[in-house]
Amino acid sequence: MPSHRSRRRIPEATVARLPVYLQILVEQADAGVENISSEGLAELAGVNAAKVRKDLSYLGSYGTRGVGYEVAYLVYQIRRELGLDHDWPVVIVGAGNLGQALAGYGGFNERGFPVAGIVDIDPDKVDAVVGGARVRPLDELAQIVAAKNVSIGVIATPPAAAQDAADRLVKAGVTSILNFAPVVLSVPVGITVRKVDLAVELQILSYHEQRRALSHHGAQLHALPAKGARGVTA
Amino acid sequence: MPSHRSRRRIPEATVARLPVYLQILVEQADAGVENISSEGLAELAGVNAAKVRKDLSYLGSYGTRGVGYEVAYLVYQIRRELGLDHDWPVVIVGAGNLGQALAGYGGFNERGFPVAGIVDIDPDKVDAVVGGARVRPLDELAQIVAAKNVSIGVIATPPAAAQDAADRLVKAGVTSILNFAPVVLSVPVGITVRKVDLAVELQILSYHEQRRALSHHGAQLHALPAKGARGVTA
């Protein structure tokens, strides 16, 4: 029972894969699977088995040679490492199309990220009820953050309003931001920002489509079939 | 006038940054800026200037020493390289919360990805109008793909339906998929898949919050202020 190892720095690339393993493991647990090999997990996650083993090794040594990993225990360890042993309330800034969809998306609550509040600057949107929460005026942001002890903010505003939203979130005491607006935010050091930009994702796909098209007709160069792309599963 | 260099393999990491540069450059162009230095662009994109130069060098040598890059020309070149010189119609599978938000999100059309159609398996959802498109039954997917020459599909179904959606998309002839469902899809080689998983993003943030919390009290190890994380802007 080594619980002492908890303070290792885990490579960012590994951190990004742990949630994927976690999700698969939970499914497997629900399906009654008790043990899983690195090979099996790798298969399901669409990655290399060695990578799975190395990733899991950062959590400590929780596998049994010749047998594999105990699913329930792995779930417990990954949850612990990711800080998912308690809920993280989030506050959403922007109650437009996307903000409403996010607030209404049950997945947040289910996965341990209850919506502590949703705010909008537009008085017409205030008081609308989306996904069980009532939209509050932007001014009340700091109050919500303080009252519900929120440390994660989600920006779902139009691009022009995103930097202001970020500033307000930071001032209110939020230390992590998930940004859906297509702008590069500038925030103080120590604040973690992740950006999800739908258009960027599509443009990356477009690049691959483009290449595919090029290598079909013209093709003096037989580009390998677009593998190696992040997110590609074969 | 060098159009001959077009067939270089561009590193995936660079491909993921080009859309960000593009967006900034378009803004700058709108603001009347004619030239920009790698330093300036780097600043706006929140990255290192050397990285900008190296990234742009994959497009060919379009800068002028002592001056910088001509914004309009860069925009043209990046567009060309990403295949954004024409529209890429997309089809959305799943007209739930998220699917509707996506269809209603003007950004798609604006950025060259018009919604060619949105389908759902649920008869109750069919015929609803979201964002200018009428929801069609799932059966008509293949027909839509063929008629509108769609090569990009977006999966916005519940997890359980996602693999089926992917299979149908592939069978219909789609070659790139943007997957919002929290499942790992399995698709034939040659199909490009990108996954956007909101819960995963939040869990990554949770990890960083967790670390922050740990290094505050206990703290025998002064973890550097969580930098190096992808997406962090200082």
Added chain:
DNA sequence: CCGGCTTTGTGAAATCGTGCACAAGTGATC
């Protein structure tokens, strides 16, 4: 208890991505 089979954990090599540092262009000024 032993030998065979399986599967982990991890050094070490290979690959990929980043950032520094600087030579080599370019425009401006005199």
Added chain:
DNA sequence: GATCACTTGTGCACGATTTCACAAAGCCGG
């Protein structure tokens, strides 16, 4: 047309990540 200030393009070293390959460990049947 020589000099200067500025900025690109890129070789190189470094760090991070992936992958290989294999010894060590655990289980099972005899």
